[in-house]
Amino acid sequence: MHTILKSNSKEVVIGIDKPFIMIGEKINPTGLKKLGQALVDKDMEYVKYLAKRQVDWGADVLDINVGHPQIDEAAIIPMVVEAVKSVVDVPLCIDSNDPKILEAGLNAAPGKPLVNSVNGEEKQLATVLPIVKARGAAVIGLTIGDDGIPATPELRLAAAAKIIERAAKIGIPIEDIVIDPLVMTVGHDSNAATITIKTIELLVKEFGVNINLGASNVSFGLPDRHSVNAAMLSLAMKAGTTCSITDPIKLGSSIRATDLLLGKDANSMRYLKYFRATEKLRAAEAAAK
Amino acid sequence: MHTILKSNSKEVVIGIDKPFIMIGEKINPTGLKKLGQALVDKDMEYVKYLAKRQVDWGADVLDINVGHPQIDEAAIIPMVVEAVKSVVDVPLCIDSNDPKILEAGLNAAPGKPLVNSVNGEEKQLATVLPIVKARGAAVIGLTIGDDGIPATPELRLAAAAKIIERAAKIGIPIEDIVIDPLVMTVGHDSNAATITIKTIELLVKEFGVNINLGASNVSFGLPDRHSVNAAMLSLAMKAGTTCSITDPIKLGSSIRATDLLLGKDANSMRYLKYFRATEKLRAAEAAAK
Numbered sequence: 001m002h003t004i005l006k007s008n009s010k011e012v013v014i015g016i017d018k019p020f021i022m023i024g025e026k027i028n029p030t031g032l033k034k035l036g037q038a039l040v041d042k043d044m045e046y047v048k049y050l051a052k053r054q055v056d057w058g059a060d061v062l063d064i065n066v067g068h069p070q071i072d073e074a075a076i077i078p079m080v081v082e083a084v085k086s087v088v089d090v091p092l093c094i095d096s097n098d099p100k101i102l103e104a105g106l107n108a109a110p111g112k113p114l115v116n117s118v119n120g121e122e123k124q125l126a127t128v129l130p131i132v133k134a135r136g137a138a139v140i141g142l143t144i145g146d147d148g149i150p151a152t153p154e155l156r157l158a159a160a161a162k163i164i165e166r167a168a169k170i171g172i173p174i175e176d177i178v179i180d181p182l183v184m185t186v187g188h189d190s191n192a193a194t195i196t197i198k199t200i201e202l203l204v205k206e207f208g209v210n211i212n213l214g215a216s217n218v219s220f221g222l223p224d225r226h227s228v229n230a231a232m233l234s235l236a237m238k239a240g241t242t243c244s245i246t247d248p249i250k251l252g253s254s255i256r257a258t259d260l261l262l263g264k265d266a267n268s269m270r271y272l273k274y275f276r277a278t279e280k281l282r283a284a285e286a287a288a289k
Numbered sequence: 290m291h292t293i294l295k296s297n298s299k300e301v302v303i304g305i306d307k308p309f310i311m312i313g314e315k316i317n318p319t320g321l322k323k324l325g326q327a328l329v330d331k332d333m334e335y336v337k338y339l340a341k342r343q344v345d346w347g348a349d350v351l352d353i354n355v356g357h358p359q360i361d362e363a364a365i366i367p368m369v370v371e372a373v374k375s376v377v378d379v380p381l382c383i384d385s386n387d388p389k390i391l392e393a394g395l396n397a398a399p400g401k402p403l404v405n406s407v408n409g410e411e412k413q414l415a416t417v418l419p420i421v422k423a424r425g426a427a428v429i430g431l432t433i434g435d436d437g438i439p440a441t442p443e444l445r446l447a448a449a450a451k452i453i454e455r456a457a458k459i460g461i462p463i464e465d466i467v468i469d470p471l472v473m474t475v476g477h478d479s480n481a482a483t484i485t486i487k488t489i490e491l492l493v494k495e496f497g498v499n500i501n502l503g504a505s506n507v508s509f510g511l512p513d514r515h516s517v518n519a520a521m522l523s524l525a526m527k528a529g530t531t532c533s534i535t536d537p538i539k540l541g542s543s544i545r546a547t548d549l550l551l552g553k554d555a556n557s558m559r560y561l562k563y564f565r566a567t568e569k570l571r572a573a574e575a576a577a578k
Contacts, residue, residue, distance in 0.1 A: 186549055187557050193550035197527075218550070222557060223564045227546040230516075234523040235550060238486075257516040260475055261482035261507070261524060268476050268511060275512045 001175055003138050003210045005061060005091035006111030012060050012091050014178065014210045014243050019259050019270060021243035022252065023093050023114075024059030025214070026050045027080065029068045036068045039076055044083035051084040056281055057248040058256070058274060062088070063116060064105060065095035074104040081108035093140075093245070099127050106135045113137050116245065117180065119144035120159040125166045132167075138176040139167070140212050143199065149182055153198040156181055160203055178210045178243065179203055183232065185220040193218055193232060197239045204240035211241040215251070230254040237262060252278065290464055292427050292499045292531075294350060294380035295400030301349050301380050303467065303499045303532050308548050308559060310532035311541065312382050312403075313348030314503070315339045316369070318357045325357045328365055333372035340373040345570055346537040347545075347563060351377070352405060353394060354384035363393040370397035382429075382534070388416050395424045402426050405534065406469065408433035409448040414455045421456075427465040428456070429501050432488065438471055442487040445470055449492055467499045467532065468492055472521065474509040482507055482521060486528045493529035500530040504540070519543040526551060541567065 003014040014021045027050050029036035038046040051062055066073045066080055073096070081092060085108075093114040094105035106113055117140040118128040132139045141163035143149070143156035150156045160179045167177055181199035184192040196218075200211050213236045219228035233244060233251060237258045244255070252274065260271045292303040303310045316339050318325035327335040340351055355362045355369055362385070370381060382403040383394035395402055406429040407417040421428045430452035432438070432445035439445045449468045456466055470488035473481040485507075489500055502525045508517035522533060522540060526547045533544070541563065549560045 190549070190555050190557070191552050194552040222560065223568075224542055224546075227519075227542040228549065228560075230519065231523045231543055231546045232550055234520045235527050235547070238524050238527060253513055253516040254520055257513075257520045258524070260479070260517065261521055263480050263483040266479050268479070271511065271517075279512075 001208050001210060003175055003178055004112065005114055005138060007089050007091045008085070008110040010089055010091070010111075016204070016208075016210075016240060016242055017264075018242070019264050020237060020241075020255050021060045022058055022248045022255060023061040023063050023212070023243055023245045024051075024054030024057075024248055025063050025245045026054055026247065027062060027084070028065035028095065030065070036070075039066055039068055039080070040070050042076070042079065044079060047080050047083045048087045052087045054248055055088045055090055057278060058252045059090065059248045061091045061093055061114065061243075063093040063095050063245050064109075065116075066101070067096065073098070074100045077101055077105040078108035081105060085110060094137075097124060097128060099131060102128065102131055103135075106131065106137060114178070115139040117142050118163060120162045121146050125163065129167055129170055129172060132176075133170050133172050138178065139172070140178045140180050141167075142180050143182055149184070151195070153195055153202050156195075156199045157202045157206060160207070160209070164207065164209070174207065174209060178212045179207075180212045180214070183213065183215065183218045185222075186218050186228070187221040193235065197235055200236060200239040200241055210243065211236075212243045212245060213241045214245045216246070226250060234258045290497050290499060292464055292467055293401065294403055294427060296378050296380045297374070297399040299378055299380070299400075305493070305497075305499075305529060305531055306553075307531070308553050309526060309530075309544050310349045311347055311537045311544060312350040312352050312501070312532060312534040313340075313343030313346075313537055314352050314534045315343055315536065316351060316373070317354035317384070319354070325359075328355055328357055328369070329359050331365070331368065333368060336369050336372045337376045341376045343537055344377045344379055346567060347541045348379065348537045350380045350382055350403065350532075352382040352384050352534050353398075354405075355390070356385065362387070363389045366390055366394040367397035370394060374399060383426075386413060386417060388420060391417065391420055392424075395420065395426060403467070404428040406431050407452060409451045410435050414452065418456055418459055418461060421465075422459050422461050427467065428461070429467045429469050430456075431469050432471055438473070440484075442484055442491050445484075445488040446491045446495060449496070449498070453496060453498070463496065463498060467501045468496075469501045469503070472502065472504065472507045474511075475507050475517070476510040482524070486524055489525060489528040489530055499532065500525075501532045501534060502530045503534045505535070515539060523547045 095116040119142040183196040219225035408431040472485040508514035
């Protein structure tokens, strides 16, 4: 199954037979104070820097989140999208569950964007899915039901089934749905990762659907989070995860290495090209400091 | 299935329901010139240093290989084993396929050692297995047949079956066999890792046997080998690998992270303990320089 996203001139294909797709997560003021301030000041230079840097480091798609208490998000998000479009040519992932902000972002976004996200709660299904349909976008579906995040893989599968079914009813095909099985923090529950991996395996078997996983939550509260995040992505990729909203600067090399090991990189071409490019970027960034 | 190894006072259990076992690979003069010279000089201080350092960094078992052109290996290996025993109390893995060297090492080794290795060639089966049986040791069986390393998972499974069968005939139980499915370099063959992972899955399904994998060969010739080796171990562990002859200093944190994600580390106790211990070691080693 292929989920196709588009920018003005580029097409990105998410699929189990394709290289893993990295969706850059850094345009998000949560935990990035400098970006929050730039949005308050309507200064788009830092947004452009983040966009360009992530694409340089291998991001295929960029997530755009402007959630910040001091700004009018629906007014700001088109400015951010325009700034990003002015420096990079990649599909965008509009990240909000407020209908007004979502629509404003989607209207400004080029080609065929992705929506992050809808979950299985009645209220969200009823508001977000029609917006996705009207824009002809694809959407990330979180395996959350009306009672929160289910504890078992089977119940998460059921939450995904509900989203897929409700989307189908209004004409959104399963190809345009990417399911995020979620992962809790393994420091709090030692079964957190195995539940997620089992959920991915069930989703692939039942629906053959594309899977997104943001791995970094799994390591919350632990030291050396990189080792845990990198291992989690490798395990999730083996189980069938096809894209991740992630930091390409931190996890790009692990992701390209795992693609290589999973037989998705003939003659190591992508791996070697990525290594050479990031080696140069690392040197240039060190020199700039 | 549990493979039990013993030192004088400690027992190490290899099994899918147990934490992953690290077999320290550094006592091997191949690629470690300083160790080769120390063996020529019969100077055991560097051997002791390598033994102690690896155990400090989490090695559960130590591999002992004295292969070097300028020495009488059968005379040296008992000295090396005694030196190691004088500083650490862990089971040993005697690494040779020369019967005389193997016997000399096994006689000096404490408790119940592991033998590295036998393969499926007639000549090796006939010479190595009786030595393993006589010593009451466990043995690593490489999936190599009389025609070399088989190209498919099914043929590697058949090579393992032959070793298991021949061992059973002389009274070595399957619990005392650890199969190594081997991995070729992924830079030469982009299916190298997937063949190995499939072999592991078949071995677990058919025999439920313990699996050893030395991951570092997979990344031969590639840059940033660490990313590839770490990802390979995570994938192999998920498939059912239970131990590795490896460098705990380089790969220990990835291995402990993967155990944590596979649900083998209640309350992250081992992960946290390992992080704190290696943080101290790293600081102490940096200070010593």
